[in-house]
Amino acid sequence: MQRYFINTSAIKQNQVIISGQDYHHIKNVMRMKPGDRVLVCTEKENSYLVEITGFSDNKVILTIVEERNEQVELPLEITIAQGVIRREKTEEVIRRISELGANFYLPVMMERSLVKIKEQDQKKTNRYQMIAKEASEQSQRTRIMKIEEPVSFDKLLASFENYDLCLVAYEKLSQAKDYNLEKNLRSFTGKSIIVIIGPEGGFSPQEIKLLQNTKAKFVGLGPRILRTETAPLYVMSVISYQFEEGETDEN
Template identity: 35%
Template sequence: MQRYFIDPNAIEPGRITVRGDDVHHIKNVLRMTVGDHILCCDGQGKDYYTELVSITDKEILCRILSTFPSKGEPRVRVTVASSLPKGDKLEWVLQKATELGADSFLPFMSSRSVVRLDGKKSAKKRVRWQRIVKEAAEQSHRGYVPQVGNVLTWKGLLEKFPSYDQVLFAYEREGSSLVEVLQKTRSQRLLVVVGPEGGFTESEVEEAVAQGAVPVQLGPRILRAETAPLALLSCILFSFGEMGGEPL
């Protein structure tokens, strides 16, 4: 069933009013009519099963038939910090990591990042990135739309480390076994950091460790910059029993 994230202010007792781009999608793309049903989510963990009551070019009125908690949110909150890769690779990471269950995203620029964004370009990109995340969250039946943060400098990212219970730093040259690290941790708020195509410099690794990050290896194969964050996120969610089975 089609799912839409709705501004909580548009939710009233017994009814929901859909406005904005979703009106066009419901009316003109899906060609829904009065009597059809959609799922609405307030973005705060609550879902609403609704029936379309009236449809205009500007808004759609829905009657709430039932309300229930969203089931798509993991118990562990994982923020993905990804150094800006070339092309549209970051868009792929944002989409797929949202589907998997990422809590939020922190794009950043490190020494070997090829892509450089100034404030104006960063703001424009962020609007597009947030739209990609919203659509992925709707498709995967998330109960929350992950937020894409402003593009950070390396120093700015380091300053974020203390906000998390644990920081896992993907480093291909050396590091702890990911399995062993995940078996020991039950932190509920994690940050995973993945570098650019050229990897991190030695000074960046030293600075990350000095700030409390734990370097981890992702196996003997060298993963691409867009593959590593998805692999790391999947392993973490699996270890917490969020991908089926029991926690490690």
């Protein structure tokens, strides 16, 4: 069933008003009619089955049929921090990790990033956010992954105190300590994880040195070398497997 993200403020008693792009999508793309039903999710992760009552003034008016109790979000908060990469690759990563349940995507300006970006590029961030929204709708999530503004490497390091676990995806395992991803995930009992992934050219020696002086743990992602745009998909898939698959064991 088609799914739209709305603000709680769009709900008045048992009525929902949708305008803007989603109005356009419902009316002109999906060509829905009164009586048709969709799902709406709020920023508070409540979701409702709603039925179209009518259209007026570039708005769709819908009536709540019932509240849904969906459990499709990871039981953890996952941030993927990645060295800035080319736009098309960034878009692919955002699309896939939105599907796979990530909560935040944080572009980090790293030494070997081939693309230099401005710290503030609201237009680009908005575009990325739109991709995350669409992917969240399609994968039937109740929450949209948030795209953060790009930060410097120093700011990334300073943010580590906000996370229960910091993982660095690092292919040169012989130089790393404590690198087993499974061991780190299996023993994890906290709430928030940040995973740091290098750009196309990998981390610079200086960045590795800085990371080694933090609480971050270095982990490998299997014995093969993954591209920077594949690494986040590996990480998100195994986090889902570790923390969501196990739960259904008794069923």
